[in-house]
Amino acid sequence: MFVCICAAVPDTEIRSCVARGARTVEEVGDACGAGTGCGSCHDRIDTFLLSAEYPTAGLPRTA
Template sequence: MYVCICAAVPDCEVRSCIARGARTVEEVGDGCGAGTGCGSCHDRIDVLLAAAQGLEGLPISA
């Protein structure tokens, strides 16, 4: 599924960018181009960022 239609960036590419260290919409844009056009995808990028950051804060179970 595309996250950013303007730059034709799929969700897997945005997730990869986040995994490489992007922590803001601007950093995602710098890394893969998503969110650098009209801006209508910023909310979707924010959701992916929040989900990734939420998972980082979870404790590792044994």
């Protein structure tokens, strides 16, 4: 699945950038070009960044 259409960057590349240490949309853009065009993918990139920072976000909590 493409996250950034302008730069043709798939989700696997975004995940790889985040795994290598990218922590902002700008850092992802520097690493792979995603988000450097029209900017419509910034929210999607942010989702990957947040899921890396908070891997259990959205999962049910146990008592």
